[in-house]
Amino acid sequence: MSVRVKVPTARAWSTADPYATALRTGRGPLFLHRSDGWLLPLDIERWCAEPDAADRSVLHACHGPTLDIGCGPGRLVTAVAARGLPALGIDVSPEAVHRTRATGGTALLRSVFDPLPREGRWRTALLIDGNIGIGGDPAALLTRVRGVLHPHGRLITEAAPCGIPDDLDERSEVRLHDGIGAHGITFPWARVGPAALHRYAAAAGWVRESAWTVEGRRFVQLRGCHFSGRPADS
Numbered sequence: 001m002s003v004r005v006k007v008p009t010a011r012a013w014s015t016a017d018p019y020a021t022a023l024r025t026g027r028g029p030l031f032l033h034r035s036d037g038w039l040l041p042l043d044i045e046r047w048c049a050e051p052d053a054a055d056r057s058v059l060h061a062c063h064g065p066t067l068d069i070g071c072g073p074g075r076l077v078t079a080v081a082a083r084g085l086p087a088l089g090i091d092v093s094p095e096a097v098h099r100t101r102a103t104g105g106t107a108l109l110r111s112v113f114d115p116l117p118r119e120g121r122w123r124t125a126l127l128i129d130g131n132i133g134i135g136g137d138p139a140a141l142l143t144r145v146r147g148v149l150h151p152h153g154r155l156i157t158e159a160a161p162c163g164i165p166d167d168l169d170e171r172s173e174v175r176l177h178d179g180i181g182a183h184g185i186t187f188p189w190a191r192v193g194p195a196a197l198h199r200y201a202a203a204a205g206w207v208r209e210s211a212w213t214v215e216g217r218r219f220v221q222l223r224g225c226h227f228s229g230r231p232a233d234s
């Protein structure tokens with residue numbers, strides 16, 4: 001897997017003034033904008049708020065040292081730490097890292113495709129809020145996350161929400177858009193429904209352990225295919 005092909009996504013988010021501004025103010029509008037004019041709203045207000053019921057279902061499933069990949073302003077990593085688990089957020093946006101730290105969380109300015117602390121020892125990894133789209137290549141991302149986790153670790157990830165076809169498997173070039181205009185460089189992004197996510201996960205050596213839906217958001221818990229222990233297994 002080439003790490004370099006993931007660089008545009010990281011650079012786009014890290015240098016995007018509209019994203020930094022949205023995180024600073026806690027408000028959108030902010031969108032991913034495809035070249036055909038289609039706009040995917042980004043839920044800045046929810047990301048900057050306290051964890052909701054759907055988030056709490058994810059928090060409940062976290063065990064052991066937890067890595068939140070693309071942690072944004074840090075609501076999940078901060079809540080995991082408040083539950084007494086070691087937790088680290090990584091994000092390529094300086095404002096995201098700043099906000100996470102300001103709310104008491106621990107975060108590093110780092111791409112998931114860069115070397116990370118404790119590689120191979122994390123027990124839970126999170127790819128929430130559409131973050132399966134990071135790099136625009138779910139197969140490469142799922143393979144990378146396997147290398148980051150302990151062999152007995154779990155990945156909790158989120159598919160496209162209810163109302164989107166289960167089979168959605170979309171890879172596109174997007175830019176950030178603040179409702180007035182598009183900003184920054186074009187970067188690859190992906191969206192997958194649960195069936196497509198399952199196919200990518202199986203091909204990357206993951207087994208689906210559980211799946212659940214809360215408030216229209218669809219989550220999947222995956223483990224490496226060579227492991228069949230209990231969640232708290234160490």
Ligand SMILES: C[S@@+](CC[C@H](N)C(=O)[O-])C[C@H]1O[C@@H](n2cnc3c(N)ncnc32)[C@H](O)[C@@H]1O
Pocket residue numbers: 006009010013014047048069070071072073074075076090091092093096110111112113128129130131134135
């Ligand atoms: C769809 S947003 C999700 C925000 C987040 N989960 C939250 O709670 O606010 C994607 C996040 O991933 C980050 N990101 C993009 N590319 C990344 C990469 N290569 N490594 C780590 N984070 C990345 C972005 O800066 C952004 O904060």
